[in-house]
Amino acid sequence: xxxxxxxxxxxxxxxxxxxxxxxxxxxxxxxxxxxxxxxxxxxxxxxxxxxxxxxxxxxxxxxxxxxxxxxxxxxxxxxxxxxxxxxxxxxxxxxxxxxxxxxxxxxxxxxxxxxxxxxxxxxxxxxxxxxxxxxxxxxxxxxxxxxxxxxxxxxxxxxxxxxxxxxxxxxxxxxxxxxxxxxxxxxxxxxxxxxxxxxxxxxxxxxxxxxxxxxxxxxxxxxxxxxxxxxxxxxxxxxxxxxxxxxxxxxxxxxxxxxxxxxxxxxxxxxxxxxxxxxxxxxxxxxxxxxxxxxxxxxxxxxxxxxxxxxxxxxxxxxxxxxxxxxxxxxxxxxxxxxxxxxxxxxxxxxxxxxxxxxxxxxxxxxxxxxxxxxxxxxxxxxxxxxxxxxxxxxxxxxxxxxxxxxxxxxxxxxxxxxxxxxxxxxx
Amino acid sequence: xxxxxxxxxxxxxxxxxxxxxxxxxxxxxxxxxxxxxxxxxxxxxxxxxxxxxxxxxxxxxxxxxxxxxxxxxxxxxxxxxxxxxxxxxxxxxxxxxxxxxxxxxxxxxxxxxxxxxxxxxxxxxxxxxxxxxxxxxxxxxxxxxxxxxxxxxxxxxxxxxxxxxxxxxxxxxxxxxxxxxxxxxxxxxxxxxxxxxxxxxxxxxxxxxxxxxxxxxxxxxxxxxxxxxxxxxxxxxxxxxxxxxxxxxxxxxxxxxxxxxxxxxxxxxxxxxxxxxxxxx
Numbered sequence: 001x002x003x004x005x006x007x008x009x010x011x012x013x014x015x016x017x018x019x020x021x022x023x024x025x026x027x028x029x030x031x032x033x034x035x036x037x038x039x040x041x042x043x044x045x046x047x048x049x050x051x052x053x054x055x056x057x058x059x060x061x062x063x064x065x066x067x068x069x070x071x072x073x074x075x076x077x078x079x080x081x082x083x084x085x086x087x088x089x090x091x092x093x094x095x096x097x098x099x100x101x102x103x104x105x106x107x108x109x110x111x112x113x114x115x116x117x118x119x120x121x122x123x124x125x126x127x128x129x130x131x132x133x134x135x136x137x138x139x140x141x142x143x144x145x146x147x148x149x150x151x152x153x154x155x156x157x158x159x160x161x162x163x164x165x166x167x168x169x170x171x172x173x174x175x176x177x178x179x180x181x182x183x184x185x186x187x188x189x190x191x192x193x194x195x196x197x198x199x200x201x202x203x204x205x206x207x208x209x210x211x212x213x214x215x216x217x218x219x220x221x222x223x224x225x226x227x228x229x230x231x232x233x234x235x236x237x238x239x240x241x242x243x244x245x246x247x248x249x250x251x252x253x254x255x256x257x258x259x260x261x262x263x264x265x266x267x268x269x270x271x272x273x274x275x276x277x278x279x280x281x282x283x284x285x286x287x288x289x290x291x292x293x294x295x296x297x298x299x300x301x302x303x304x305x306x307x308x309x310x311x312x313x314x315x316x317x318x319x320x321x322x323x324x325x326x327x328x329x330x331x332x333x334x335x336x337x338x339x340x341x342x343x344x345x346x347x348x349x350x351x352x353x354x355x356x357x358x359x360x361x362x363x364x365x366x367x368x369x370x371x372x373x374x375x376x377x378x379x380x381x382x383x384x385x386x387x388x389x390x391x392x393x394x395x396x397x398x399x400x401x402x403x404x405x406x407x408x409x410x411x412x413x414x415x416x417x418x419x420x421x422x423x424x425x426x427x428x
Numbered sequence: 429x430x431x432x433x434x435x436x437x438x439x440x441x442x443x444x445x446x447x448x449x450x451x452x453x454x455x456x457x458x459x460x461x462x463x464x465x466x467x468x469x470x471x472x473x474x475x476x477x478x479x480x481x482x483x484x485x486x487x488x489x490x491x492x493x494x495x496x497x498x499x500x501x502x503x504x505x506x507x508x509x510x511x512x513x514x515x516x517x518x519x520x521x522x523x524x525x526x527x528x529x530x531x532x533x534x535x536x537x538x539x540x541x542x543x544x545x546x547x548x549x550x551x552x553x554x555x556x557x558x559x560x561x562x563x564x565x566x567x568x569x570x571x572x573x574x575x576x577x578x579x580x581x582x583x584x585x586x587x588x589x590x591x592x593x594x595x596x597x598x599x600x601x602x603x604x605x606x607x608x609x610x611x612x613x614x615x616x617x618x619x620x621x622x623x624x625x626x627x628x629x630x631x632x633x634x635x636x637x638x639x640x641x642x643x644x645x646x647x648x649x650x651x652x653x654x655x656x657x658x659x660x661x662x663x664x665x666x667x668x669x670x671x672x673x674x675x676x677x678x679x680x681x682x683x684x685x686x687x688x689x690x691x692x693x694x695x696x697x698x699x700x701x702x703x704x705x706x707x708x709x
Contacts, residue, residue: 085694120595120703211657211694 050109050130057193058134061107064273065415066422068138069377070250070260070351074191077221077355078198079279079373080205081184081408084147086212089156093427098208099141100421103201109134112204126207129200137192139201141422142277142410147185161426163267165276165381166411172393174404181281181406184216189277189375193226217406219281221355221373234308234316238356238370239289239401241301242308245316248349259349259384260377270425273414275377278350278385281357281406284371289401300397302337310339338398341391348384350376371402381409470591470705473638478589480634481524485584488517488525492577496570499553499563508557512620512673515550519627520634522604523597528583534576538613548572551615558617595703598635601628602696610689612677622674625688626665632699633658642705650701657695664691 059067086092102112106129113124148162149155168183190201199220206215223235234242248255257263262271289297298304298311308316312324312332322340324332333340354374362369378384393399416422491514498506518525518536526532533542535549548569556566563570608614609625636643636654643651664687668675680688 085690118703118707120592120706122700207697210697211653214690214694 050111050132050134056133057136058108059136059138061104061139061416062418063415065261066138066140066274066412067107067415068140068189068191069275069277069353069412070256071138072136072250073223073353074136074138074198075193075223075225076191076195076198077373078190078195078202078218079221079355079375080188080190080202080218081144081216081279082186082188082206082209082213083216084155084185084213087155089427091212092156093423095209095212096141096423096427097421099205100416102204102208103139103141103422106201106204107134107137107139109137112208126200126204128203129197132194132197135192135194135197137190137197137201139205140187140189140191140277140412142187142189142412143423143426144184144186144408144410146183150185158426161268161270163271163411165267166409169278169381169389169407169409170386172389172404174393174399175407176403176405177407178405181217183408184410186213187277187279187408187410195220195222219357219359219373221357223355237354237372238284238286238358239297239301241297241303241305242316243354243372244352245303245308246320246343246349247352250351256351258379260351260379262379266379270428271411271414272425275379275412276381276385277410277412278374278376278378278381279406279408279410280372280374280404282372282374283369283403283405285401285403286368286370292401299334299337300401302333302339311337334397336395336397338392338396341396342388344388344391348388350378350384350388352376371405377412469642473642474589474591474594476638477594477635478524478587480638481521481587481589482584484517484521484631485525485581488514488521489577489581491517492574495553496574499557499570500567502563504557504561504563507553507563508618511550511554511557511618512615512623515620516623516627516630519604519624520631522601522628522631523593523635524584524587524589525580527587527593528580531576531580531583535573535580538616549576551617554615554617591706594635594639595706598632598639598702599696599700601632601635602692602699604628605692606689606696610685610692612685615677619676619678620674621677622665622668622680626674629658629661629665629692636699636702639702639705643702646704646707647701650698650704653698654695654702657691657698661688661691661695664688 059071061067084092086095105112109132111125111127111130116124143166145162145166145168147155147158148166149159171177188202188205190198190205192198192201202218206213226232229235234245237243248259250256260275262274262276264272266272292300294305303310304313307314309318310320310333312321312326313319320333320339320343322331322333322335322343326332335341352374353376354372356370357373358368358370360369361367376385413423414425416424491510495507495510495514498504498510525535533549536551537547537549538551539547539555541547550573552569553566553573556562556564556569605625605628609621609628612619612621614624615621636658640651640655643654665674668680668684
């Protein structure tokens with residue numbers, strides 16, 4: 001499992017309700033009735049594990065890096081950008097500790113918190129993931145520039161720790177950003193092969209943070225499911241084109257080290273082993289695209305739609321020759337095609353991990369409100385995403401069919417060892 | 429008005445809550461004493477709350493008298509003036525007031541909550557005062573309202589206030605805020621929703637205040653956190669004060685409504701943990 005060594009650490013985190021505790025609380029909250037009905041034996045089978053004996057479909061939570069970055073992309077996403085409302089540093093640290101514990105439990109397929117038998121209190125876990133498989137849930141935490149300083153204010157004594165690379169992205173040409181879809185102090189990216197499991201994760205974390213954080217914006221995302229595409233071919237975006245053909249290989253550790261993970265010397269040491277995440281909420285003009293002729297669609301991406309092959313080639317992974325010309329001397333792959341501009345000189349690479357979204361209808365236009373929640377990871381935004389996006393924003397033929405509505409950047413914290421907490425290198 | 433009041437019905441009685449623990453392993457007589465002490469403490473709290481609620485209903489009767497008299501006398505301005513403050517007494521005592529499932533809709537139903545021909549009470553008159561700008565034709569509703577409120581006052585004496593009712597009541601009051609006040613649906617003609625909002629919060633705070641000593645014994649940190657969140661909600665409400673009252677709900681910016689809503693969520697979450705007072709130490 002790449003950098004996250006599988007272990008049974010997650011299992012150790014599973015809290016069983018002890019028999020003693022059970023008996024102690026049994027008289028309270030009405031469980032006495034249950035004792036009468038089913039006997040103690042029935043009660044002792046209670047635990048907070050969700051689907052009993054699950055070891056499959058678990059992505060290890062602990063490790064050198066957070067999961068959800070180079071680990072295999074799951075079918076569904078629930079993404080939340082949060083604002084911190086507390087002004088106490090101690091609250092923030094406690095929150096990350098509580099989140100770490102809950103995230104470790106949920107990714108292992110367990111319920112949050114200890115099962116309480118007091119019927120006079122709401123259950124600790126919200127319950128909708130009960131009986132469900134761990135579904136390869138990953139929970140990835142990141143911190144935005146405004147956590148370090150906002151309106152010039154050093155909010156949590158972190159200002160001096162802000163990485164030089166962690167800044168709100170520059171305004172690119174054609175951007176139509178909305179505040180309600182941009183920025184955030186903290187992000188939680190929950191990915192799972194089941195949307196209910198992903199939602200459950202974010203919901204419970206937001207609940208734990210209530211009073212200390214509020215949701216700034218949130219978005220669900222989807223891809224074709226593993227079930228629908230057992231061959232694991234490159235997923236297609238909502239324009240019908242394969243998206244992610246030239247992504248760096250997440251199984252290649254040295255490539256990940258070169259392009260994704262922050263290294264010693266890149267910036268502050270607390271982020272070593274972490275990664276910068278860029279999020280762009282890109283609305284796609286679905287109806288406009290649907291009436292665009294195939295030739296134009298393919299020239300826009302620089303690829304054939306059906307095969308995903310570079311224009312003029314047969315297969316998806318065929319070599320890309322940007323200089324190739326047709327018999328009339330015209331470039332086969334237009335210079336302003338999305339592929340050509342994304343590639344540039346081919347040196348700067350980002351790890352893309354995007355999800356499509358579909359949020360019903362745009363009430364203003366009656367059109368679909370759908371698009372891409374573009375998410376990418378990198379070691380150095382100023383050398384990776386930013387120059388790539390500058391090229392795209394200026395010339396990309398695709399700009400006729402899309403518009404960037406939201407933008408955010410987060411420093412995804414390094415992984416956590418058992419006993420530590422997400423963010424301990426930052427706060428410690 | 430409450431949408432559903434099932435929660436009270438399914439709650440366990442006090443005797444079940446506290447009565448059967450001694451059947452369990454290793455309970456010593458000393459524990460029993462401690463338990464008895466905590467039970468009687470909660471019973472004291474329930475008694476105090478009962479007094480508080482009855483007092484609010486008593487004031488509600490007087491304020492309703494003033495309101496209905498103004499309506500019957502055709503004094504439009506006076507009726508408008510006393511409408512919102514009068515309702516605050518009811519909203520504070522809502523966990524008790526709405527125990528009477530037949531009276532609550534008569535007093536507090538909003539348009540569409542009940543069949544049109546059955547619709548009366550405060551909000552029916554509110555529609556006349558603000559939308560039609562008249563008291564004319566509403567005298568009969570005023571008369572009926574007064575008689576329903578008097579009946580409520582008489583019946584409220586019979587309420588058995590249990591710790592369960594307190595525990596759910598506090599959060600229920602805030603849920604009222606979240607589901608109908610925050611949306612501006614409560615007082616849709618007068619837009620005096622902030623009065624009801626404040627009264628619900630005050631009613632919840634009273635319960636918290638009464639339970640605080642018991643709560644501190646179980647979880648002092650929780651008690652402190654809840655108090656802090658109440659303070660934060662009041663600080664936000666303070667910004668919307670105008671004279672002795674509050675600004676019109678329609679004058680709130682979208683962002684201010686969201687801010688209030690999220691502050692209520694932040695308060696209600698820890699407040700929902702107060703059931704811990706029913707646990708053994």
